[in-house]
Amino acid sequence: MSGVQSMNRKRAAVAVAGVLIFLRTGSAGDWTQFRGPGTNSVAAGQSLPVELSRGAIVWEADLPGRGLSGPIVQGDSVIVTASSGYDDDRLHILCFRVGDGTKAWERQFQATGRTVTHAKMCVATPTPATDGERIFAFYSSNDLICTDLQGRLQWYRGLGQEYPNASNSLGMSSSPVVIDGTVVVQVESDAEAFAMGVDAVTGRTRWKIDRPRRATWTSPAILPAADRRSAQVLLQSSAGLAAVDPHTGQQQWTFGPGASTIPSVTVSGDRIVVPSNGLTVLQPSADGTSVTVLQKVRGARPSTPSPVVLGDVMLTVNGAGVLSANSLTTGKRLWQLRLRGRFSSTPVAAGGHLFCFSEQGMATVVRVTPDQGEIVSELDLGETILSSPAAAGQALYVRSDARLWKFAESR
């Protein structure tokens, strides 16, 4: 090992240790949207069960339909969406009690947009979001439904009716994000493409911008405010990455050399990790008007799961189920680990561990350090899992097409 590599490893170890300390001392929050409140799949402050077994299942609940959408958690409620029916046009929002998994309520709606998808997908593919008072359920049909936490409709946008060409015959999968009272949706297809900021309270359009007319299945990410920079929403497509002001939709900067159309950009501190030519690490300027390329990691090629950053370790899962770790600082390959199965689900990182769920239903917990990835436990759930898990209240939630599970350490 060269001196530079050794130094980088030490720096990486310090960075991971720092994150671990933070994760273990932070407060347990809600899981408010796809990839969590930070849209980065990191569950700050969560102590999740690393020894997954049947004994770690606190409860399980039946679901009435399929879903690639992941659960979200708000206070005492776990919210899940599903779709059902011969034409997959029945849209469900379900609320389960965190404590015992009983169903608090369920609401159903009739899709107002197109419900055709690839057989692997379904209409309930985008993960819902919450601002703590409302639920924003989005579907491949471009129905954007807002209810309160008791399931009372607050507003309903039939974006499939408003913009009938903004659909994809393979299905739409982009999940909404909520930031400062704005629900941001990315509705991008070959025939019509736009992003929209919707007022979370009223459902009215705050802004709408044209986007490259190309199919994409990625979801927006949030770049938090820092110093002189306001928070930005990152929109990814095959054209590249664009940062927009969540209040106005005004474009702040772009990154042009193309990007993937399935795994989504993630953020770690002031680093932006975008699936582009492998992975590309960007740093936004202090005033948030431009971006600098720091690293290009061609060897890291995420398939469907989005990348996850744990300290200095960038983690990706490729199409063969190989988990790769690269240094965020140097881009160098740190290690690789073959997992069992193929993956659609983006893993969750908590307490120095990565929680992965394969399409075949194999749950794998990997302990992550800069030096190695070590499988801590595996549990075969025996059901198709295409969704990303949620972590909240020291518990892990994951859903299959038929079931929702809660995992936690036995007390």
Add this chain to the structure above:
Amino acid sequence: MTLSICLSIIVAAAAPEAASRESAIRMLGSVSRPEDAEAARRALDAVTRGGADGLLPVLQGFSNATALGTNWLRNAFEILAAGEQRAGRKLPENELTAFILETDNPPAARRLAWEWLVRQHPDLKTSIIPQLLHDRHPDFRRDAVALLLEQAAAQSGPAAVALYRRALSGAVHPDQVKTIAEALAAAGEPVRIAEHFGFLTQWKIVGPFDNRDMKGFAVPYGPEAADGSAEPFDADARWEGLIGPVRWQDISTDDDYGLVDIAGQIENYKGSLMYAVTHFGCDKARSAELRLGTPNAWKLWVNGRLIFEREEYHRGTRMDQYRIPVRFRQGRNEILLKVCQNEQEQDWAQDYQFQLRVCDESGAAIHSVQETP
């Protein structure tokens, strides 16, 4: 105080409340814009303050409701019904049953009522569902067909064939039709599947025209007018195409699902487009759905008017991929389809095809009274 005076006082007090509820239900059913949400929230509160006596009025409100309004009303019904369940009260079975069986009532409302009622009383399935084999709601048809298929599977010989025949008369979903067709074919009674679904199988086609770099989608070649409408069909028309002069040619399909395979039956001209025309006869003006499947970009005109256009290539295809509501006039209706192929080279991007059928809202075929190309 006499009973009649008491009732009068009660009725007088309840009347404004009922009128207010009716107004709120109308408001919910009319929601069509984001600006309507605030009033809709107030209306939802008003409607759901009452109890079970609001259930039927909410269902009746589905008549003429918009698509968004239907979902607001659905939410109101579910809140009321769930409240009744939490209170340990049963939903009004007789009233809901009567509402379901009155087929003039809105199909979506009847189905919603049914789904709540059957949870309360699963035995109703065998008494109500068989009456709904030819319903306007496809899910009722599906349930009725499923019951008949169960019965047919338990029978043999002519009794089974009769049940399959009856099931076919209501079947609108391809999986059920396939099951029935296989059973009837095994019994020596083949089913004309394309006819059952109402696929249009006789066309005239012209092309190829130039669509290199996908530019032809926006170009109004001969069958189109410059203003975006379609020219009336002229069987003798001649135009200059991508590789020379072109004219209308007959093309037909005997595919079970009405697939017109341009690549297979003519040629997969890369970077080209074709127009296909057919005629559909109606004995009276009527609403219908055109259901299209194609992996290619397309434009569709009915009687010269552009109905929809979509520039998407090779994102999959299937039967009923697109559902396009249309209004046919009495007599002969002209359906013109523009189908565009791009120049992608991947194996999965070589299909150049379409399938188009005419049906009602349930998916049941509507047949031309005089289908002539």
